[in-house]
Amino acid sequence: DAKTTQPNSMESNEEEPVHLPCNHSTISGTDYIHWYRQLPSQGPEYVIHGLTSNVNNRMASLAIAEDRKSSTLILHRATLRDAAVYYCILRDGHYGGSQGNLIFGKGTKLSVKP
Amino acid sequence: GAGVSQSPSNKVTEKGKDVELRCDPISGHTALYWYRQSLGQGLEFLIYFQGNSAPDKSGLPSDRFSAERTGGSVSTLTIQRTQQEDSAVYLCASSKVGSKVEKLFFGSGTQLSVL
Numbered sequence: 001d002a003k004t005t006q007p008n009s010m011e012s013n014e015e016e017p018v019h020l021p022c023n024h025s026t027i028s029g030t031d032y033i034h035w036y037r038q039l040p041s042q043g044p045e046y047v048i049h050g051l052t053s054n055v056n057n058r059m060a061s062l063a064i065a066e067d068r069k070s071s072t073l074i075l076h077r078a079t080l081r082d083a084a085v086y087y088c089i090l091r092d093g094h095y096g097g098s099q100g101n102l103i104f105g106k107g108t109k110l111s112v113k114p
Numbered sequence: 115g116a117g118v119s120q121s122p123s124n125k126v127t128e129k130g131k132d133v134e135l136r137c138d139p140i141s142g143h144t145a146l147y148w149y150r151q152s153l154g155q156g157l158e159f160l161i162y163f164q165g166n167s168a169p170d171k172s173g174l175p176s177d178r179f180s181a182e183r184t185g186g187s188v189s190t191l192t193i194q195r196t197q198q199e200d201s202a203v204y205l206c207a208s209s210k211v212g213s214k215v216e217k218l219f220f221g222s223g224t225q226l227s228v229l
Contacts, residue, residue, distance in 0.1 A: 001145045004118045032215055034215075035220075041222075042220075042222055043118075043207070043220025043221055043222055043223055044157070044205075044207075044218070044220050045220065046218065049215055049217075053223075063218070091215075091216065100214075101147070101159045101162055101170065101172075101173065102147070102159075102207075102218055103157060103159070104156050104157040105147075106156045107156065112181075
């Protein structure tokens with residue numbers, strides 16, 4: 001799986017939008033972009049994924065650059081409960097089924113100030 | 115429905131003792147992962163099970179670590195002769211195989227402290 005690069009940390013104010021960037025310049029045509037987050041003292045949880053088009057769900061939005069070499073996770077209104085480590089991960093979708101080890105980098109630690 | 119369940123949630127042991135950590139995956143999930151996370155660090159892959167295939171043990175740090183998955187469901191991670199550097203949170207995850215986009219569901223982990 002190709003490598004991703006994220007800032008180590010970011011800060012946000014409560015109720016303001018947050019844009020978490022991820023660079024993946026070596027992404028292949030079949031790589032899906034996944035985001036997970038890890039709240040304090042919990043296991044990671046799935047947030048969102050996308051391939052080429054921007055995606056929205058109840059948790060967040062994912063904006064994918066036209067060349068797919070970068071993406072941005074958008075939290076529209078940050079809450080204190082959104083304070084977590086956010087991981088951007090690429091997974092090859094060429095093969096159906098499970099693909100083994102999901103590699104987590106260091107992610108971005110998001111702090112939310114009241 | 116129930117999520118991934120791990121037990122115990124906390125385990126304190128003495129150096130040199132053996133420990134067993136249990137993971138109950140979500141029903142119907144055929145893929146199961148073990149990771150560990152040392153304090154302030156990222157997730158380190160340990161082992162992966164998928165159906166009846168041979169497990170991917172490439173992440174196990176030493177031969178003191180082993181894992182098995184009985185009946186394609188519950189998994190046990192065993193650490194023999196524990197060392198202080200084994201202290202970490204051990205996380206289990208499961209996923210449902212069958213689509214191009216595989217989502218992992220994690221348990222809350224077992225905090226292992228080796229004194």
